[in-house]
Amino acid sequence: PNNGGNSNIIIEDCTYGFCHGCLTCGSESVHNKNIILRRINIKEGKNLLWLKMRPDTPQHYEYISVEDINGKIDSFININPWTQFYDLKDRKDTPLSYSNNITMRNIDIDCNVFFNVKKSDQYKLSDFCFENLTVRAKKGKVDQSIIDSFTMNNVKINQ
Numbered sequence: 196p197n198n199g200g201n202s203n204i205i206i207e208d209c210t211y212g213f214c215h216g217c218l219t220c221g222s223e224s225v226h227n228k229n230i231i232l233r234r235i236n237i238k239e240g241k242n243l244l245w246l247k248m249r250p251d252t253p254q255h256y257e258y259i260s261v262e263d264i265n266g267k268i269d270s271f272i273n274i275n276p277w278t279q280f281y282d283l284k285d286r287k288d289t290p291l292s293y294s295n296n297i298t299m300r301n302i303d304i305d306c307n308v309f310f311n312v313k314k315s316d317q318y319k320l321s322d323f324c325f326e327n328l329t330v331r332a333k334k335g336k337v338d339q340s341i342i343d344s345f346t347m348n349n350v351k352i353n354q
Contacts (some may be wrong), residue, residue: 200226237266247277253290
């Protein structure tokens with residue numbers, strides 16, 4: 196409850212070696228807003244955008260832009276329930292989390308899994324936009340039904 200939010204962050208002009216997440220909204224985050232990751236070169240990494248959705252903590256990740264990226268990554272986008280430290284304590288309900296207004300654009304990348312996103316009643320995903328993507332993926336399948344108001348413009352996925 197004392198974590199507070201993270202907002203108005205720009206990460207730019209970096210080269211990543213090995214990393215678990217180029218941009219991770221993690222298990223201790225409660226509200227991340229207005230975050231830009233841009234002009235990044237990835238040599239090797241696990242996740243380009245990783246949204247850890249913790250089922251015992253209400254979280255809100257919004258207005259995140261990932262743009263002008265190139266390189267090699269395992270997962271292009273990873274959104275899954277994060278239960279490593281799961282503990283409802285005295286809560287009787289499971290709080291609902293949200294992620295909305297996520298834009299990923301102008302990206303040329305090689306990856307193993309393009310869309311590592313799982314549907315869950317623990318969170319709501321909405322208003323995602325993928326634009327101007329050139330992706331070479333071993334697993335390129337996208338289930339657009341998981342995200343409400345999901346648009347893809349000029350997205351090329353070669354498997």
